[in-house]
Amino acid sequence: MPRILHLFPKSACPLYKILMSGSVLQRLMTLLQKNATTIELDRRDINILRSLNENARKSYRDIAKELRLSRRTISKKIKAMEEAGVIHGYIPRIDAAKVGFDIVAVMSILFCTHERVTLETEKELAKDPAVFAVFGSTGEWECVVMARFRNTTDLDIFVKKAAAHQNVDKICVQVVLNFVKEEKRVPL
Secondary structure, three states: OOHHHHHOOOOOOOOHHHHHOHHHHHHHHHHHHHOOOOOOOOHHHHHHHHHHHHOOOOOHHHHHHHHOOOHHHHHHHHHHHHHOOOOOOOOOOOOHHHHOOOEEEEEEEEEOOOHHHHHHHHHHHHOOOOEEEEEEOOOOOOEEEEEEEOOHHHHHHHHHHHHOOOOEEEEEEEEOOOOOOOOOOOOO
16 A cells, blocks of 8 residues: 555545545556656755756856856756756747747636546647647646647637547636746746
8 A cells, every 4th residue: 555545544534435446546656656766856956956947058067157066066966857857858938929829728628537538538638739738637627728829710620629529528718818927947
């Protein structure tokens, strides 16, 4: 039995039976296994990540000078964080509207089938190039999809395709009018 379930005494947690059910337990185990390759970050690692958050194109030499560490130390620590999956890659932050993607839609989706098919459907929706985020969620809606479109015709095509999927019961579409904040960097 996973150690995390021992945090919930049977008598104190009415959700114990739900947590012990096969599908929930399997999903929990999958999540725990995905996060198994972790490293313990020290103060120097955090400072390196902060420096990369400011400018991911900074050279190891510049980071080393800024943090008063050797270039070799910077190189080894960044490589270790990349291998552990702390750092997934380096990408430019592009203004989507300036390259023609004027419409951002947030779609809440309710599925009509069980959890395994739900995850598979989420993965199918995520394959569309317009989609930049897919979240499994709690509450009334089981999934949230965020996507960028060049125009309302592209949005309409995507929504009709998603709504027609055999596992989709309901879809609620909201168009974003403006961004007050959109941040991908992790605050360290």
